[in-house]
Amino acid sequence: MRYSAGHKLETRERLLHSSSLSAKKSGFSTVGVDGLMKAIGLSGAAFYSHFSSKDALFAAIVERELSQSLERLGGQEGADRERLQRCLKQYLSMAHVEQPEAGCALPTLGAEIARSDVLVREQAQQCICRLQQSWAQILESDSLAWAILSQCVGALVVARMLATEDVQRTVLNASQEEIARQLAVPRAE
Template identity: 35%
Template sequence: MRYEKGHKDATRKRIVEVASKQLRKDGVGASGVAALMASAGLTHGGFYSHFSSKDALIEEALRDAVEQVKVWIGSVADSNENKLEAVIRAYLSPYHRDNPETGCVAGTLAPEIARHSPAVREMFTKSIIGHIEMISGLLPASATPEARRSVATAIIAGTTGMIQLARAVDDEELSDKILEDGIAACMSLVRAISS
């Protein structure tokens, strides 16, 4: 059976999109190749005509997820006057908490990535460096570059940990409080660097 030109590329893109969401929702360990392919509407047997290994798919799917989050954060920042507060509030929102499949890779997979292949860890490291630079750029220019970088790193680490805790607890009121306290803590860091 012959397929139209571009069919293989479109199929690969569909696999990556499905994997990007499923990995963030269920985790790397719980996302087998057969399940990922089935979610994409394909058979397990076709996997290796698109990827050399599960690690190759994971790396590409996580890269896709990182790009999605970068676009999301950029659009939140661009559409608000107080860019950094808007980004923090969007990240620590009930919507982000309740929809990990469309959210931040660090907030869903950081512990698993720490135990993954060097290629996946390198890609993740580059994305974190990019996020630190982006957050640093939203902090007051009156602070030193070192101070902005330090606060940006603390904001990223804090928000990542807070979203993980908010997702992990089984008490919705406590989960909401974790998100609210996280926003307050991050904004305290911003005010401290602004003084």
């Protein structure tokens, strides 16, 4: 039975969405093609009608997730310091620690991106640099934008590694306080 082009696109989108959630929650390399397809109710054999390889799916996940993170974290026109501070507070929250599948892909997939081929790393770099440039424009400092971006991702990675909520909160609060201090420092022209 032949499926319509619309059905194929819908199935590809379901696979991409489901695989993105799974990758952010458990890591991408931990699940095979059969498991990814089973999650959307299809057999592993159907995978190759949507992606040429598991690496191609990972590249699509990286593009999708980092583009969404860029959009959520400051890629909008007219973003200002106040909006950025709200985004950073939400980013450095226990909800983000506890629900990796609902948040930014960098803390969960960063190590896998680093081990990927150069095309995936270039794709990630492009999105990360766009986010950094957006923040640099708001903060009027390239280096501060890189520092805060790195602080946020690192704090989330560390918080997720820890066993108790109290220590996780301590890491998040310390990062929020340090970022707030940096944002309060007047920048030289």
